[in-house]
Amino acid sequence: MTDKKRSKAIIVGGSIAGVSCARTLISAGWDVVVLEKSYAPPTGSPTGAGLGLDPSSQHLIHTWTNQPQLLHNSTLPLTIDQNQATDSEKKVSWTLTRDDEYNFRAAYWADLHGIVYKDLPSEIFFWGHLFLSFSISSDKKSVKVKAKNRQTEDTIEMVGDLLVAADGCLSVFRLSFLPELKLRYSGYCAWRGILDFSGNENSDTIIGIRKAYPELGKCLYFELGSGTHAVIYELPQKKLNWVWYINQPEPQLKGKSVTMKVSNDMIQKMHQEAEKTWGPALVKVIQETFKPFVNVIYDIDPLKRLVWDNVVLVGDAAHPTTPHGLRSTNMSLLDAAVLGGCLDKWGVDRLESALEEYQSIRLPVVSKQVLHSRRMGRIKQGLDLEDRQPFDPRTASSKECEELQQKNMPFFAADVPFFAG
Structure with missing residues (x-):
């Protein structure tokens, strides 16, 4: 230089x-x-600060630090991207699509x-x-x-x-x-939380969630219901990260944040709706999470x-x-x-x-x-959507389910450009 x-x-x-x-x-x-x-x-x-790092980002961080083991030691693998459906009445799930070559890693933001x-x-x-x-x-x-x-x-x-x-x-x-x-409201908000199960690895809740989602620790699970979906994956230090997206009119936000303050009444109502929507294992994780909160989902x-x-x-x-x-x-x-x-x-x-x-x-x-x-x-x-009927996991064809996979993201893999030309 x-x-x-x-x-x-x-x-x-x-x-x-x-x-x-x-x-x-x-x-x-x-x-x-x-x-x-x-x-x-x-x-x-x-709380609520889980994320997934793609292979390009992992490579960049390895080149930026002289201690590449730091990233490996502070993250967990996400080698599987799985979308599955839940029947809210029968409380049964089935796989819609699965990618075993996902190659992300789960990390805390901090x-x-x-x-x-x-x-x-x-x-x-x-x-x-x-x-x-x-x-x-x-x-x-x-x-x-x-x-x-x-x-x-x-x-x-x-x-x-x-x-x-x-x-x-x-x-x-x-x-x-x-x-x-202006920011564009997506049409839905997200309840989010992290369940810390350190010291409670053998509790009924953790045994139940591992039975319902046996590949936690390496799988990014998307659970689809009728007009809603949730995400759950494991983070380092004995924690589970979950997100539940709910269609609703745009809330009125106060201050300069897309995070809403929630009351105990709101949390209790959310717990009741979870019981109607998801299987008992996921419901228990949601109900035992300390201080869940709501993000209003925007893009531009x-x-x-x-x-x-x-x-x-x-x-x-x-x-x-x-x-x-x-x-x-x-x-x-x-x-x-x-x-x-x-x-x-x-x-x-x-x-x-x-x-x-x-x-x-x-x-x-x-x-x-x-x-x-x-x-x-x-x-x-x-x-x-303009070009298709609303997705229904109960009736979706295999071709429709393929659209759920993360690997369809433009520039998902090694074709992401770093240089012009």
């Missing part, structure tokens, strides 16, 4: 997208600062964040700093960012060559460039661009997506890898070319993945 001018990037957002970009931009020879409103990096394993964050210079992170505003210079060569220290209330200013917007699905940067573009119509002058969107700021293709974290990691590669290739003197190439590589991929994930969600929820 000695023949290239060193340049500075300001990354707003210290989530996985932000810290991944910090890592790849530093590797490309850039000076980096990261602004994050949270007071410290996440620790432990927050654990993955820790692996990517590990060994990055501590001085580049401004924890507890709330983004306030930004401005692009008249010559489009620099960007100024203002942020407030949440502890001291002091305002700071930073100037950089590039601003990386990694501020999530409610991105203020996307809103500033596209004020008319694919953007026509990801770059404005020297501001670039990455992660959920660039492509909010429904969770059915396990894309959100994987897309964020790929965004960071491609952005870092393009900046390394072109250098600061050709920043415009670097950002254009990033956009040309990632935009077609994430656009197709967002739309496919949307379609998968609507199929599994039994919602209307």
Whole structure:
């Protein structure tokens, strides 16, 4: 990098997208600062924060750390993608489709964040700093960012060559460039939770769930009912992650979050509905989960661009997506890898070319993945689609069931592009 001018990037957002970009931009020879409103990096394993890492993301993380065993030791294999149906009256299940070559790994969000964050210079992170505003210079060569220290209330200013917007699905940067573009409600919400069964490995609940789902620990189970579906898989440290999607009108959210506060009455009603919908083993897991919560499921119509002058969107700021293709974290990691590669290739003197190439590589991929994930969600929820009747697991043909498989996701395997051409 000695023949290239060193340049500075300001990354707003210290989530996985932000810290991944910090890592790849530093590797490309850039000076980096990261602004994050949270007071410290996440620790432990927050409830409801399970995710699946695809092979491309696993490979990237192995190349980013000098301790590749960290990922293996902190994840569990997801080698099977299985969709099955439940008859809510008879409480019996049957397999709709199965893929034994899935090759994902199950992780906690906080654990993955820790692996990517590990060994990055501590001085580049401004924890507890709330983004306030930004401005692009008249010559489009620099960007100024203002942020407030949440502890001291002091305002700071930073100037950089590039601003990386990694501020999530409610991105203020996307809103500033596209004020008319709104999040699109999917038509359903998700109850989520994690059951910690450490110390209770031989309880009736765990014996029952392992009997009903015998390949927990290596299988991603999708359970489909009539107009609803659920997901269950095992996470490290003796925990089960479950999600249950329910069709309903869009709730009114308060504050800047897609997570709803739930009351004890709401939880009790949810437990009663679970008894009507799912088999007893899954019902027990749901009922014994401490503090389940609700996510309102949104995505956004694919953007026509990801770059404005020297501001670039990455992660959920660039492509909010429904969770059915396990894309959100994987897309964020790929965004960071491609952005870092393009900046390394072109250098600061050709920043415009670097950002254009990033956009040309990632935009077609994430656009197709967002739309496919949307379609998968609507199929599994039994919602209307223009080209087919609502999916009914009781009557679906084998061809219709094939659409449920994760491997149908565009750019699912090794064909995901990292470079132009």
